[in-house]
Amino acid sequence: xHVAVLAGPAVEWLNVRGDGTYVDCTVGAAGHxxxxxxxxxxxxxxxxxxxxxxxxxxxxxxxxxRLSRFSFATVQQANYGELDTVLARLGIARVDGVLIDAGxxxxxxxxDARGFSFQRDxxxxxxMDTTQTTTASTLLASVDERELVRVLKEYGDVRPAxxxxxxxxxxxxxxxxxxxxxxxxxxxxxxxFVHGVPSETRSVFQAIRIAVNEELRWLERGLKSAVxxxxxxxxxxxxxxxxxxxxxxxxxxxxxxxxxTEFHLDGRTRRIWPPRLRLLTPxxxxxxxxxxxQNPRAHSAKLRAAERxxxxxxxx
Numbered sequence: 001x002h003v004a005v006l007a008g009p010a011v012e013w014l015n016v017r018g019d020g021t022y023v024d025c026t027v028g029a030a031g032h033x034x035x036x037x038x039x040x041x042x043x044x045x046x047x048x049x050x051x052x053x054x055x056x057x058x059x060x061x062x063x064x065x066r067l068s069r070f071s072f073a074t075v076q077q078a079n080y081g082e083l084d085t086v087l088a089r090l091g092i093a094r095v096d097g098v099l100i101d102a103g104x105x106x107x108x109x110x111x112d113a114r115g116f117s118f119q120r121d122x123x124x125x126x127x128m129d130t131t132q133t134t135t136a137s138t139l140l141a142s143v144d145e146r147e148l149v150r151v152l153k154e155y156g157d158v159r160p161a162x163x164x165x166x167x168x169x170x171x172x173x174x175x176x177x178x179x180x181x182x183x184x185x186x187x188x189x190x191x192x193f194v195h196g197v198p199s200e201t202r203s204v205f206q207a208i209r210i211a212v213n214e215e216l217r218w219l220e221r222g223l224k225s226a227v228x229x230x231x232x233x234x235x236x237x238x239x240x241x242x243x244x245x246x247x248x249x250x251x252x253x254x255x256x257x258x259x260x261t262e263f264h265l266d267g268r269t270r271r272i273w274p275p276r277l278r279l280l281t282p283x284x285x286x287x288x289x290x291x292x293x294q295n296p297r298a299h300s301a302k303l304r305a306a307e308r309x310x311x312x313x314x315x316x
Contacts, residue, residue, distance in 0.1 A: 003106065003295045004031025006239055006303050009285050010099055011035045013237045013305040018043025020096030020234075023087070025080035025222060027052035028105040030063040036099070037070040046072070051095075053078045053086060055129040055213075059107065079129065081218030083225040094231040102219055102249075103241040104128075104209065106297060116209060118201045121181040126209045136212050140177065145169055155216070155244055156207030158200055164190040168204075180205075206242065216244055223252040227276055230308035236277070237305045246284070246302050253279060253306050277306040 004010075010032055014022065016039040024033040033052045040048035050073040054060050060077045067073040078086045080100060087095065108128065109117045115125035115136060124137040143151070145165050152161035167190035171177040177186065184201050191198045210216060226236050236253075240246040260273040284302035292299045 003297075004028075004035075005101065005295065005298045005301045006285065006287055006291070007031055007035055009303055010101070010237050010239060011039065013280065013285075013303070014097040014099060014235050016040060016048070017096060018046040018048055021049040021051070021092060021094075022097040022099070023051045023053065023083070023095050023226075024099050024101075025053050025083060025226075026099075026101045026105075027054045027063040027075065028056075028059050028101065029107050030066040032099055032101060033063060033073070034066055037067060037073050040072060041070060048072055050074070051076070051087070051090065051092070053080055053083075055079045056105075056108065057130055058111075059105065062107070077129075079218055080222040081225075083222050084229060087229060093229075094234070095229055096231055096234045097237070098226040098230065098235075099237045099239075100219070100222060100226070101239045102215070102245045115180050116205070118180055118184040118197075118205050121179055123179060124177070124183060126205075126212045128213045134212055136183075136208050137178070139208065139212050140168065140172055151211045152204060152207045154207075155210040156200075156203035157243060158203050158207060160191065160200065164200065164204060166190070183208075210244070216248055219245060220248050220252060223249065227252070227256045227308070232308055232310045234308045235280075235305060236308070237303065239301055239303050241300050241302075246304075249304050253277060253304060257306065274311075275309055278309055280305040280307055 016036060022036050024036060027033045033050060037050050040046050040050060052063050052067060052073060052075045057077055060075055064075045067075060104116060108114050112120045112122040115122040124135060126136040148165040149161045152158040152165060158164060164187055168186045171182060171186045176182055187198055187201045187204050230236060238249045240249050256277040257275050257279050259275055262271045281304050284304050287298040287301050
């Protein structure tokens with residue numbers, strides 16, 4: 001069963017208003033979105049609107065059903081990296097809140113045929129958007145050892161990356177890398193001195209999944225779009241699950257909260273951009289022990305929030 005991570009704090013930080021327009025960029029099974037919708041519906045004169053996006057067609061189908069009782073909710077299959085395009089198509093220029101829950105959903109992990117989990121034997125797929133062509137299988141068939149080492153280190157913080165990359169590609173060369181079980185076995189073969197399932201297995205699957213879906217690139221693009229689309233005093237709330245995601249979130253929020261200066265090639269000032277955001281969470285919000293006990297997926301979650309300043313960099 002899918003349980004939304006940090007659902008209470010996420011919606012609280014959004015500061016939902018009855019006349020606001022809110023975007024859940026990663027609707028999944030609609031755990032966060034339903035809470036937002038219920039708050040909007042609770043206002044006596046609500047004129048609010050909820051836009052729910054997901055790149056996964058299966059998630060869109062689940063969210064449409066769960067949110068069908070809210071007439072003001074719109075669910076669309078879309079990559080949140082294209083948030084600006086999606087909202088322009090809907091005729092929305094500014095929004096009052098954006099929520100991004102980065103990473104994978106329990107729904108995807110629990111389905112064998114999606115190939116996300118090393119605990120379930122399935123095809124080497126790992127696509128969040130099942131209409132895209134690149135799968136884990138085709139990605140691994142197209143990379144050399146150097147590139148695979150980079151993927152494992154950058155996206156999974158895998159330390160014995162070279163040993164594991166070599167074992168994966170050796171299995172591929174002998175035609176023994178067709179399933180998630182084969183990939184997990186490659187990690188075991190690379191680390192024969194480890195008893196049981198090596199802890200690196202989870203990180204290897206994470207790294208390959210991120211590469212297949214280009215998650216970090218889309219996260220950065222989506223965050224930058226969200227900053228520009230926020231109305232004054234609107235909120236941006238992001239939940240991340242690993243160091244690569246959190247690093248991008250911190251960097252985008254930090255840059256947007258500082259004055260930016262562009263220069264001509266001759267060194268003369270071209271334009272000074274005022275700060276766009278006020279950081280609301282100097283340190284990330286973490287799940288409490290009870291949430292982690294009930295939902296182990298939450299253990300690595302970090303929530304960060306920021307508020308849009310007026311266009312001149314001041315308070316609205």
